[in-house]
Amino acid sequence: xxxxxxxxxxxxxxxxxxxxxxxxxxxxxxxxxxxxxxxxxxxxxxxxxxxxxxxxxxxxxxxxxxxxxxxxxxxxxxxxxxxxxxxxxxxxxxxxxxxxxxxxxxxxxxxxxxxxxxxxxxxxxxxxxxxxxxxxxxxxxxxxxxxxxxxxxxxxxxxxxxxxxxxxxxxxxxxxxxxxxxxxxxxxxxxxxxxxxxxxxxxxxxxxxxxxxxxxxxxxxxxxxxxxxxxxxxxxxxxxxx
Amino acid sequence: xxxxxxxxxxxxxxxxxxxxxxxxxxxxxxxxxxxxxxxxxxxxxxxxxxxxxxxxxxxxxxxxxxxxxxxxxxxxxxxxxxxxxxxxxxxxxxxxxxxxxxxxxxxxxxxxxxxxxxxxxxxxxxxxxxxxxxxxxxxxxxxxxxxxxxxxxxxxxxxxxxxxxxxxxxxxxxxxxxxxxxxxxxxxxxxxxxxxxxxxxxxxxxxxxxxxxxxxxxxxxxxxxxxxxxxxxxxxxxxxxx
DNA sequence: TAGTGGTCTAGACCACTCG
DNA sequence: GAGTGGTCTAGACCACTAG
Numbered sequence: 120x121x122x123x124x125x126x127x128x129x130x131x132x133x134x135x136x137x138x139x140x141x142x143x144x145x146x147x148x149x150x151x152x153x154x155x156x157x158x159x160x161x162x163x164x165x166x167x168x169x170x171x172x173x174x175x176x177x178x179x180x181x182x183x184x185x186x187x188x189x190x191x192x193x194x195x196x197x198x199x200x201x202x203x204x205x206x207x208x209x210x211x212x213x214x215x216x217x218x219x220x221x222x223x224x225x226x227x228x229x230x231x232x233x234x235x236x237x238x239x240x241x242x243x244x245x246x247x248x249x250x251x252x253x254x255x256x257x258x259x260x261x262x263x264x265x266x267x268x269x270x271x272x273x274x275x276x277x278x279x280x281x282x283x284x285x286x287x288x289x290x291x292x293x294x295x296x297x298x299x300x301x302x303x304x305x306x307x308x309x310x311x312x313x314x315x316x317x318x319x320x321x322x323x324x325x326x327x328x329x330x331x332x333x334x335x336x337x338x339x340x341x342x343x344x345x346x347x348x349x350x351x352x353x354x355x356x357x358x359x360x361x
Numbered sequence: 362x363x364x365x366x367x368x369x370x371x372x373x374x375x376x377x378x379x380x381x382x383x384x385x386x387x388x389x390x391x392x393x394x395x396x397x398x399x400x401x402x403x404x405x406x407x408x409x410x411x412x413x414x415x416x417x418x419x420x421x422x423x424x425x426x427x428x429x430x431x432x433x434x435x436x437x438x439x440x441x442x443x444x445x446x447x448x449x450x451x452x453x454x455x456x457x458x459x460x461x462x463x464x465x466x467x468x469x470x471x472x473x474x475x476x477x478x479x480x481x482x483x484x485x486x487x488x489x490x491x492x493x494x495x496x497x498x499x500x501x502x503x504x505x506x507x508x509x510x511x512x513x514x515x516x517x518x519x520x521x522x523x524x525x526x527x528x529x530x531x532x533x534x535x536x537x538x539x540x541x542x543x544x545x546x547x548x549x550x551x552x553x554x555x556x557x558x559x560x561x562x563x564x565x566x567x568x569x570x571x572x573x574x575x576x577x578x579x580x581x582x583x584x585x586x587x588x589x590x591x592x593x594x595x596x597x598x599x600x601x602x603x
Numbered sequence: 604t605a606g607t608g609g610t611c612t613a614g615a616c617c618a619c620t621c622g
Numbered sequence: 623g624a625g626t627g628g629t630c631t632a633g634a635c636c637a638c639t640a641g
Binding site for chain 2: 628629630631632633637638639640
């Protein structure tokens with residue numbers, strides 16, 4: 120049984136659109152295998168190379184993942200979690216409000232001198248040391264975001280002591296420094312992940328991420344935390360109220 | 362003169378990495394043409410198909426844009442414009458504050474019944490008609506965003522009269538209806554563009570966009586405008602203050 | 604008209620998975 | 623061993639751009 124194709128569109132585009140429609144309508148189901156390249160060749164009566172072009176597009180757009188020797192499987196469609204960004208919400212609060220299993224992991228940390236951007240944002244001189252943390256956050260066991268967080272050493276002296284058993288940055292700041300930072304501004308941007316971030320987030324390099332650069336202040340005023348979060352676009356929505 | 366390749370990487374990947382390095386290091390310059398497919402075939406001594414695989418990856422990652430009959434050109438690296446989102450900023454205000462040449466174009470409009478989502482957001486019954494506008498916005502002559510804007514007919518009766526010479530939605534609402542909507546909330550999400558949006562924005566479909574779904578109210582309270590903007594991620598940053 | 608990218612065919616060999 | 627996706631070759635015709 121072969122399949123007729125439209126005339127005014129390139130064949131490979133036609134086929135990829137057809138496959139996308141089938142995924143959307145549930146004919147090809149989540150986490151299940153779609154027909155093999157050879158089967159599709161027969162169905163559409165085209166060369167294998169055309170099918171591969173169509174499947175490449177589906178892969179790039181995040182619909183399927185190919186496994187050598189096994190076949191192409193439909194990606195599980197994420198319903199993005201809605202995160203509320205306001206002056207005093209943090210990751211844990213949000214996830215607990217949503218009743219979602221969450222977890223943070225400290226990937227790495229260092230103490231060093233601030234970069235120009237960090238100096239500008241945290242209003243530091245070039246001699247004031249900072250702690251720089253790389254935090255990976257999970258929901259339901261899946262990596263959601265990587266965040267680089269920078270804090271002046273003055274505000275969190277000897278932070279390394281508390282990093283040994285890292286669970287939540289917010290908790291450390293509250294328990295050991297009596298700090299309760301307040302968000303003063305955030306800058307949103309959509310982009311593609313760096314290769315490094317794509318690896319830790321376990322996503323292909325074509326999946327968009329939303330980058331949120333935030334500045335957190337002491338309630339009295341001075342800046343204590345500057346962070347850049349890179350979050351999977353397909354797993355996350357961010358709500359801001361005015 | 363042919364080019365030697367590494368052994369442990371697929372040939373097309375090797376070539377695309379080589380080309381990316383050349384762009385990054387400025388050997389291939391912004392807005393200039395890279396060697397043609399045929400030239401690359403000779404240089405690397407591979408089949409044209411392999412070169413095309415490599416160039417497809419470069420296109421997908423946003424490094425180059427192919428033009429039929431002309432060649433592949435290195436994309437200009439955008440320094441994203443910073444847009445300020447607050448309860449009462451609109452596109453024109455922002456661009457004028459930045460001193461940027463801007464323009465809006467009405468792509469299409471229709472009058473019809475609200476979808477379920479529109480009913481929920483604008484608090485309408487299924488019989489209350491809405492105007493639905495598709496607006497394309499430019500800065501410095503380049504397409505920046507497409508926005509779908511929905512307004513209840515009640516609020517802007519006979520809107521079609523004023524759409525003939527469309528310049529700015531904000532201006533129409535102010536001049537003819539004495540409306541000055543205020544943003545009540547926005548939802549941010551990073552994603553890939555739909556095929557239609559990619560076409561009007563003149564970007565490949567793998568360039569991430571930031572989607573901002575906003576609800577605008579009458580200062581007294583009721584919702585008068587529900588919009589979904591799809592904005593080029595590489596041209597736009599959005600700042601929110603708390 | 605020559606050169607460029609876009610589409611498509613036909614066929615080959617490889618690496619990997621699974622029964 | 624049969625089937626799957628990954629890589630690569632060789633060659634064809636088309637649509638578009640530019641001199």
